[in-house]
Amino acid sequence: MVERNEAPRGLVMHGFGAGSEQVTAAFRSAGNAAKALPGAVIELVIQGPAVAALVIDGELAAPVAAALGNGVAVLACENSMRSAGVDRGSLLPGVASVPSAVAHLAQRQWDNWAYARV
Template identity: 40%
Template sequence: MSSDRPVRVVVQHDTVDRDAVRAVTNLLRALPGARVRLVLHGPAVLASRADITELDDLPPGAEVVACRTALTGRGIDPSDLRPEVELVPSGVAEVVQLQHDGWSYLRL
């Protein structure tokens, strides 16, 4: 792809599995220099816990955010999260805002 604008992709994920890791890895491999932001909400926030291995193979440069509303609803304390996970008030609002800001959208 040739463009002066950097590629920015928001990946929405709401289940606990490794599909998101594969998709993010493939995106970053195919689009070097892209920003890829994985938004975990619903049951997928379980993967943001430090003791869960689903995100272990995420490549460097991948951004991961977790929905605070989903964490609270599942009784997960923010102190139990992986260190690379950023909290956002609402996962779906994060997706909407990024799309509004011009990010490409991928739902898994």
């Protein structure tokens, strides 16, 4: 648990996969982490074909809304978006993007964030 006088700690979670079931589980894990780690900053980075489900009317609308409601930042990999034919304007409200999932994950770890592959 994060103490009040400490700087917020970060947890970057890496959701990778093609199937919505696998990525839905990643959203569930991120929500659970947010509840278990009050005060922590949590990001869920989605990489791979699953980014196609992060669009408006996509399969992941409910899990994304739940994660955002729990304070989890949801980030889509722009490299994966290009491969899947997804543009930023079609992402669900609240979903941001990063140019490269791998580079973002590396940078967060260099910044002393915890990493979890889900």
